[in-house]
Amino acid sequence: MGGTPTGADLERLLAERGTQLMRVAIALAGGREAGEDLLQAALERLLRKPRQVDQDTEGYLRQVLYNLAADGWRRRGRWRQRLPLLRAQASQASAQASDGADVVDLRDALVRLLRQLPPRQRAVIVLRYWEQRTEAETAALLGCSEGTVKSAASRGLRQLRELAGAQANLGFELAEGTS
Amino acid sequence: MSTDLQDLLREGLDRLTAGTTVPDGLVGRAQQRNRQRRIKIRAAIAASTALAAAAVTVSLTATGSQPSNAPVRTQTIADIATRTEQALAATADHGNAIQVIRQSGSGVPFKLSALGMGGSLEHPGPIPVLPRVLSTVTAQYVTSWTYHGLYLQEGFSAAGRLVFVNSTGGLTKRQSSENYGAAYPVRVSWRTVIRGASGLGGLPALSCQNVGPSGYPSWQASISKSLSCGLYYLSGRQWVDGVDAMTLVSRPRLGGGLFRSTIWVNPATYLPVRTSLVTLSGPGRGQHLVNDFRFLPPTEANLAALHAAIGRAAIPAAFRRLHLNVLLLAVAGGM
Numbered sequence: 001m002g003g004t005p006t007g008a009d010l011e012r013l014l015a016e017r018g019t020q021l022m023r024v025a026i027a028l029a030g031g032r033e034a035g036e037d038l039l040q041a042a043l044e045r046l047l048r049k050p051r052q053v054d055q056d057t058e059g060y061l062r063q064v065l066y067n068l069a070a071d072g073w074r075r076r077g078r079w080r081q082r083l084p085l086l087r088a089q090a091s092q093a094s095a096q097a098s099d100g101a102d103v104v105d106l107r108d109a110l111v112r113l114l115r116q117l118p119p120r121q122r123a124v125i126v127l128r129y130w131e132q133r134t135e136a137e138t139a140a141l142l143g144c145s146e147g148t149v150k151s152a153a154s155r156g157l158r159q160l161r162e163l164a165g166a167q168a169n170l171g172f173e174l175a176e177g178t179s
Numbered sequence: 180m181s182t183d184l185q186d187l188l189r190e191g192l193d194r195l196t197a198g199t200t201v202p203d204g205l206v207g208r209a210q211q212r213n214r215q216r217r218i219k220i221r222a223a224i225a226a227s228t229a230l231a232a233a234a235v236t237v238s239l240t241a242t243g244s245q246p247s248n249a250p251v252r253t254q255t256i257a258d259i260a261t262r263t264e265q266a267l268a269a270t271a272d273h274g275n276a277i278q279v280i281r282q283s284g285s286g287v288p289f290k291l292s293a294l295g296m297g298g299s300l301e302h303p304g305p306i307p308v309l310p311r312v313l314s315t316v317t318a319q320y321v322t323s324w325t326y327h328g329l330y331l332q333e334g335f336s337a338a339g340r341l342v343f344v345n346s347t348g349g350l351t352k353r354q355s356s357e358n359y360g361a362a363y364p365v366r367v368s369w370r371t372v373i374r375g376a377s378g379l380g381g382l383p384a385l386s387c388q389n390v391g392p393s394g395y396p397s398w399q400a401s402i403s404k405s406l407s408c409g410l411y412y413l414s415g416r417q418w419v420d421g422v423d424a425m426t427l428v429s430r431p432r433l434g435g436g437l438f439r440s441t442i443w444v445n446p447a448t449y450l451p452v453r454t455s456l457v458t459l460s461g462p463g464r465g466q467h468l469v470n471d472f473r474f475l476p477p478t479e480a481n482l483a484a485l486h487a488a489i490g491r492a493a494i495p496a497a498f499r500r501l502h503l504n505v506l507l508l509a510v511a512g513g514m
Contacts, residue, residue: 010206018201026196036202043209071311107191114188120311129185130192157184 005057027126028069030115070123113163121156256413260406266449277475278325285467287511288317316362318342321509344492361494368494369501391434419443424452
C-alpha cells in the first residue's frame, strides 16, 4: 500500500498486520501499555504527514516506530517516572534468580534491564538481535551510519552485561556474544 | 551456567510480546489527538505572529489619547473591553510597526518543536521526528520580532547567550514561505520551504465556550473574544514596564478553570502590555508563562535594533545543515 493512507487504510493495515506491529512496538517500548502508546504516536505522525509515505505504508510505519523509540519519544515523561520502579523490579527479579530461578526468569530479567538502556541503544538492540536486521538495514531504518549502529549495539550489550553483572545474584554468566 | 546474552534477550522479547493484540480504536484515537494537536499548533503560531500589525495602532492612538496616568476609576470592564477590542481590531488592518514579544516562563524552558504540516512541505523525507541533536537545545527566554513579513525568534540562555535563532515568514498568508535557523550550542542549521498552510486548516470557530488564554487563533481574536464574553474582570492598576496598566484578571470559567490569565492593558493605547498565564491543574500545573509586548514605530533607532537582531542571527557557513521536513517553532516546554 503506497500513496496517501487514510484512516480507513490504517484500520485495514492494523487488521491485517496489527499483531506484528504491536509486537514491535512493545519490544521497543518495553511493555504493553507503552507499546500501545508508541504505536498510537506513530499512527498520529503518519496521519499528519501522509505525503511522506512514498514507500509501503507498513514499512513507513515501522520506520516511524523505530525512530520515535530511538529518540525517546516520551523519555522525559512517564518513562523516567517508571525507571525507579523498573529498577526495583529488576532487583526483585535478580533476587528471585538467586534463589535458583530458571532460564525464563533470566530472560525476563534481561528484558527489564534492557529498559534501562538509552532509547537509541535499546532500539538498536531490538532491531539487531530480535528482528535480526543487519547493521546496514538498522542504520537505514534509524537514519544513522553503520558505525553508529555498531557502536550502539556494542555499548548496549556491554551495558547489559554490566547491569546484569552488577546484580551479583543474577546467578548466571553471560557469554560474550558476537555483535 | 554459561549462555548467550543475545539468545536470552531474543527469547525474553518473544515472551514479552507473545499473545499481543491491537486494541480497538487506536487509529481513531490517533486522529483525535491530531485534531487537538492542530489546535495547539495554531495557538503557538498565533502567539508568536498575530500581533504583527499592532504598532501602527500605538502610533495612531498614542497621539491625542489620554496620558498613561489618567484616572480610570470611572471606567468599567465593559468600557475597557470595548476600547481594547477596537484597538486590537485596528491592528488587524495595519502592519507598519515592529512588534517585539519577550516570552519567558517560571521553570519552563523553551524548546524547538517540530510542528506537523501534513503535505505542505517541499521535501518529504525520511526524518519523521525532530532531529535528536535539536531536542537537546533549550532556551530560558525567547524574543520574537515581527515586521513586514519578517518573523524572527531568538532563544537565549539564562546568561543571555544566543542559543538558537528561528525565522519564519508568510505563515498567515497561505503562500510559500521558509523556515530557517540555527542552534548554536550544537552547531547546526536548517532551512525548510513551506507551501501554504494546509496543515492548519479545518479548525473550529472561536466562541465563548472554546476561547482560551493561549492566543488561538490569534492574540487579537482571543483577547477580544474573551473580553466580549465577559471572561475578565477589572482588578485595578499595576505598573508594568513603566506603564500604569489596567489589570484584567480572568474569571474561573475561562479555559474551564485550568488557567488563570491576566492581561495588563495600556490605558493610552488599549493594547496589551503583558499577558500572564498560570496553569492551575493538569500536566503543566504550576507553569507560569509571561508575554511582554512592545509595539515600536519604525524609527531609525528601532529599525537598527531589528537589524541588530537579524545580525545576531547570522548563521556560520561551517554549521552542519539539517534536512528538515517540519516547521520549527520555539514553544514553552516543547510540544
